[in-house]
Amino acid sequence: MGEQNLLDIKNLSVEYKTEDGIVYAVNELNMEIGHKETLGFVGETGAGKTTTAMTIMGLLPTPPGKVTSGEILFDGRDMLKIGDKERRGILGEEISIIFQDPMTSLNPSMKVGDQIVEMIRLHKTISKKDAMEEADRLLEMVGIRRERANDYPHQFSGGMKQRVVIAIALACQPKLIIADEPTTALDVTIQAQVMNLIKGFKEKLGTSMILITHDLGIVAEICDKVAIMYAGQVVEYADVEGIYLNPCHPYTKGLFNSIPKLDTEEEWLEEIHGLPPEPTERIEGCSFSPRCPNCMKICKHKKPGITYIDDRHYVRCFLYENQEVKADE
Amino acid sequence: MEEKKSRSQLMTVLKTLSRNKMAIFGLIILLLLLIMGILADFIAPYDYAKQDLANAFQHPNAKHLFGTDEFGRDIFSRIIYGARTSLLVGFVSVGIAVVVGGALGAVAGYYGKRIDNFIMRLMDVLLAIPQTLLAIAIVAALGTGLTNLMIAVGISAVPTYARIVRASVLTIREEEYIEAAKASGTTNVRIIVRHILPNCIAPVIVQVTLGMAGAILTAAGMSFIGLGIQPPNAEWGNMLSTGRDYIRGYSYMTMFPGLAIVITVLSLNLLGDGLRDALDPKLRN
Amino acid sequence: MSNSNEKLVEVRHLKKYFKVSKGLLHAVDDVSFYINRGETLGLVGESGCGKSTTGRTLIRLLEADGGEVNFHGENILSLDKKQMKKFRENVQMVFQDPYSCLNPRLSVFDLIAEPLTNMEEYRRDKKKLDARVRELMDVAGLSRRLINVYPHELDGGRRQRVGIARALSVNPEFIVLDEPVSALDVCIQAQIINLLKRLQQELNLTYLFISHDLSVVKHISNRIGVMYLGKIVELSDYQTIFASPRHPYTKALLSAIPIPKVGIDRDQIILSGDVPSPVNLPGGCRFAGRCPYVTERCRQEEPKLEHVGGNQFVACHLAEENK
Numbered sequence: 001m002g003e004q005n006l007l008d009i010k011n012l013s014v015e016y017k018t019e020d021g022i023v024y025a026v027n028e029l030n031m032e033i034g035h036k037e038t039l040g041f042v043g044e045t046g047a048g049k050t051t052t053a054m055t056i057m058g059l060l061p062t063p064p065g066k067v068t069s070g071e072i073l074f075d076g077r078d079m080l081k082i083g084d085k086e087r088r089g090i091l092g093e094e095i096s097i098i099f100q101d102p103m104t105s106l107n108p109s110m111k112v113g114d115q116i117v118e119m120i121r122l123h124k125t126i127s128k129k130d131a132m133e134e135a136d137r138l139l140e141m142v143g144i145r146r147e148r149a150n151d152y153p154h155q156f157s158g159g160m161k162q163r164v165v166i167a168i169a170l171a172c173q174p175k176l177i178i179a180d181e182p183t184t185a186l187d188v189t190i191q192a193q194v195m196n197l198i199k200g201f202k203e204k205l206g207t208s209m210i211l212i213t214h215d216l217g218i219v220a221e222i223c224d225k226v227a228i229m230y231a232g233q234v235v236e237y238a239d240v241e242g243i244y245l246n247p248c249h250p251y252t253k254g255l256f257n258s259i260p261k262l263d264t265e266e267e268w269l270e271e272i273h274g275l276p277p278e279p280t281e282r283i284e285g286c287s288f289s290p291r292c293p294n295c296m297k298i299c300k301h302k303k304p305g306i307t308y309i310d311d312r313h314y315v316r317c318f319l320y321e322n323q324e325v326k327a328d329e
Numbered sequence: 330m331e332e333k334k335s336r337s338q339l340m341t342v343l344k345t346l347s348r349n350k351m352a353i354f355g356l357i358i359l360l361l362l363l364i365m366g367i368l369a370d371f372i373a374p375y376d377y378a379k380q381d382l383a384n385a386f387q388h389p390n391a392k393h394l395f396g397t398d399e400f401g402r403d404i405f406s407r408i409i410y411g412a413r414t415s416l417l418v419g420f421v422s423v424g425i426a427v428v429v430g431g432a433l434g435a436v437a438g439y440y441g442k443r444i445d446n447f448i449m450r451l452m453d454v455l456l457a458i459p460q461t462l463l464a465i466a467i468v469a470a471l472g473t474g475l476t477n478l479m480i481a482v483g484i485s486a487v488p489t490y491a492r493i494v495r496a497s498v499l500t501i502r503e504e505e506y507i508e509a510a511k512a513s514g515t516t517n518v519r520i521i522v523r524h525i526l527p528n529c530i531a532p533v534i535v536q537v538t539l540g541m542a543g544a545i546l547t548a549a550g551m552s553f554i555g556l557g558i559q560p561p562n563a564e565w566g567n568m569l570s571t572g573r574d575y576i577r578g579y580s581y582m583t584m585f586p587g588l589a590i591v592i593t594v595l596s597l598n599l600l601g602d603g604l605r606d607a608l609d610p611k612l613r614n
Numbered sequence: 615m616s617n618s619n620e621k622l623v624e625v626r627h628l629k630k631y632f633k634v635s636k637g638l639l640h641a642v643d644d645v646s647f648y649i650n651r652g653e654t655l656g657l658v659g660e661s662g663c664g665k666s667t668t669g670r671t672l673i674r675l676l677e678a679d680g681g682e683v684n685f686h687g688e689n690i691l692s693l694d695k696k697q698m699k700k701f702r703e704n705v706q707m708v709f710q711d712p713y714s715c716l717n718p719r720l721s722v723f724d725l726i727a728e729p730l731t732n733m734e735e736y737r738r739d740k741k742k743l744d745a746r747v748r749e750l751m752d753v754a755g756l757s758r759r760l761i762n763v764y765p766h767e768l769d770g771g772r773r774q775r776v777g778i779a780r781a782l783s784v785n786p787e788f789i790v791l792d793e794p795v796s797a798l799d800v801c802i803q804a805q806i807i808n809l810l811k812r813l814q815q816e817l818n819l820t821y822l823f824i825s826h827d828l829s830v831v832k833h834i835s836n837r838i839g840v841m842y843l844g845k846i847v848e849l850s851d852y853q854t855i856f857a858s859p860r861h862p863y864t865k866a867l868l869s870a871i872p873i874p875k876v877g878i879d880r881d882q883i884i885l886s887g888d889v890p891s892p893v894n895l896p897g898g899c900r901f902a903g904r905c906p907y908v909t910e911r912c913r914q915e916e917p918k919l920e921h922v923g924g925n926q927f928v929a930c931h932l933a934e935e936n937k
Binding site for chain 3: 044045157159160187188189190191192193195196214215216217218219220221240241244245254255256257258259260261262266267268269270271272273275
């Protein structure tokens with residue numbers, strides 16, 4: 001192993017107080033991402049991906065949110081324990097975020113160029129002229145003509161707005177970018193353009209990225225590692241080949257089987273029966289057990305711990321617990 | 330098979346409202362006023378019109394809680410009957426405005442184009458005249474008295490509700506469930522009544538509480554200048570008016586009706602604000 | 615999958631325009647296709663291509679500006695109110711957004727019953743109505759426990775089932791489905807797609823399935839039409855579209871779909887630029903501005919949808935030349 005991870009999340013638990021009870025959004029989450037690595041963070045609505053992202057950034061509204069356990073080590077510092085001033089220095093400069101909806105993440109009454117400049121000058125002491133030059137350069141890097149720096153967001157299409165958002169995120173050359181479903185709201189051909197762009201600058205700048213998505217196709221294209229999330233926990237974590245060639249967790253397998261495939265013909269899609277648990281529900285045993293086709297007796301009473309399939313692939317599932325024991329022998 | 334108990338949106342709204350202490354305070358005051366108004370005949374210690382010149386100009390005492398006016402009439406009783414009048418004016422005039430204005434706004438918003446234009450220009454004409462002046466003009470034409478007062482205040486408020494309902498209808502009209510209703514073969518009238526109007530209620534309810542406050546104030550104002558309810562009928566506005574002449578030595582004659590107006594209007598405003606908060610985010614679901 | 619050659623729905627030169635401040639928006643511009651009974655025609659394209667507008671104009675939720683829509687041979691665009699009522703019992707629609715296609719103030723029962731209450735027999739007989747609603751809930755896979763529940767208490771998948779139950783209530787022959795699974799998570803999507811397929815087989819339904827998601831469309835359609843800026847640019851059976859697409863836009867669309875597999879090397883066609891505005895379009899082929907194979911002829915002359923062999927129709931000068 002050796003090299004220290006850029007981001008290390010250990011046993012993170014986050015809950016929300018709502019009218020209907022306590023929502024256990026994140027439950028003992030473990031995740032890591034190294035330098036220059038892209039992690040795909042996959043899960044369905046309500047799995048807790050966005051809550052995790054918000055907690056990493058310290059943007060979780062507290063109340064009603066509350067971190068009840070765990071630590072988030074970014075480059076050695078615990079993001080949960082640092083003060084506001086230190087956090088403000090990190091956000092935007094070392095960690096940036098790209099939100100899903102470009103319509104609402106840009107200020108509609110500010111010129112696009114000015115928004116990039118604002119980000120730059122927040123973190124670097126640099127003259128306005130130099131900052132504007134830098135902003136123009138960034139716009140070109142994301143494929144927008146520099147003359148458009150004087151336009152307002154409403155004058156851009158959805159895809160171009162998202163490129164502007166990416167330019168802002170890149171402005172201070174962060175070590176880590178968190179992209180929350182960055183292309184979900186875009187058309188397929190525009191999505192391809194934006195993904196291409198992201199691939200390009202990733203290689204050029206060596207930025208790490210957490211890509212939150214439900215699209216397994218995008219993950220295959222761009223990610224090095226994958227974390228599959230269900231009911232607030234990472235149920236499977238591996239590098240991308242591991243997940244696609246050897247998916248272990250029944251939920252992961254179910255996800256893959258649910259996608260209509262372009263290259264094969266199938267009469268019926270395989271369904272995972274039932275629905276994800278209500279956010280306020282506390283299930284005894286494994287949270288996937290009510291829906292799992294391989295559910296065993298022990299799954300209903302005990303929560304599975306982390307089992308390592310090999311040193312780059314772990315799973316939370318009793319089906320594999322014995323295997324690890326065998327590997328140790 | 331047991332049917333799942335559902336929590337309709339109404340209950341969610343009531344639950345949120347119950348957490349707003351100010352709004353509940355306003356609601357309680359209003360309920361008290363309502364009870365006062367309904368049970369006036371049983372609560373009031375004296376007949377509101379009974380004159381007792383020998384006991385005129387009495388300061389508040391044990392026999393007359395709020396004192397007596399220039400004709401010896403018990404002010405406390407007159408305040409109670411005044412509550413009935415004020416609330417009646419509030420409910421009925423706003424009721425007229427909601428029904429007439431709402432219908433006009435719904436038709437204008439749903440059918441659009443020329444009908445919309447025609448109706449809204451009509452509303453603009455009404456809106457161009459300040460509400461109180463309009464009410465005065467109508468009363469001047471119809472004559473004074475409770476009924477005419479209610480009609481006058483009601484008509485002057487019609488454009489406000491027409492606008493509110495029309496704005497809601499314009500938004501809701503574009504919702505997919507309206508398209509779904511059309512695809513189901515539902516007639517236009519039924520769509521308006523069953524699908525659109527129930528979803529317009531929220532902003533109307535908020536306006537109603539605030540509108541009632543306005544109606545009561547307008548009515549009091551009109552009575553104050555002699556165009557509304559005439560004495561010996563008890564109405565807080567005309568009590569203020571007649572008490573004005575004696576404010577030097579007998580300030581209680583204006584203080585109590587004044588306070589009554591203030592408390593009523595304040596309660597309605599508090600309730601209205603609370604309702605607005607309770608209804609708004611819930612409807613965004 | 616299709617068991618007849620009866621053309622249940624035939625659309626000819628359908629047009630729908632919108633007046634906007636900048637000019638005329640050609641949402642649907644001379645679109646023609648047919649759907650056989652029991653068949654599913656998939657209509658794909660990106661935002662602004664006109665597929666949703668086509669669906670809505672087809673069933674007269676929007677009034678067309680030109681063309682014909684023949685249902686059982688009769689042009690429904692010229693039906694009067696009374697005849698339209700009958701039409702509405704034969705043709706229904708399932709909407710995209712399960713969060714906005716259900717009136718938040720009505721219970722599941724009321725929502726499903728709505729189309730039925732427009733029919734005499736159910737208005738008079740409450741018992742019959744109740745029984746029918748419960749039956750429909752079973753068919754759509756909704757637990758009967760939920761009959762008095764409100765939409766905001768249901769998740770997206772269940773809401774969509776309510777929409778489907780509602781559409782099925784009047785025993786329609788033809789259903790227009792406008793992005794019925796786009797707003798749903800992958801696992802729920804699979805459930806709903808399977809449900810729709812099963813219902814089609816059991817009830818011999820004909821579908822117009824509108825979606826931007828090609829993999830979903832391929833799974834459920836017999837034939838697929840690709841739309842771009844208000845026109846159909848390619849129309850073919852589902853295998854041919856994927857195996858040998860002829861229109862450059864179709865090719866680009868297919869290559870843009872991310873594939874959930876590792877270790878695949880493929881040449882992605884990345885289109886340059888954005889989709890142009892459908893207002894005040896330039897002459898010539900609408901795809902000319904982004905087409906990697908554009909020629910001068912393309913900029914001047916608009917290609918027509920031509921038969922290029924088998925079951926395949928393409929609107930492209932180059933495809934025509936390479937017949």
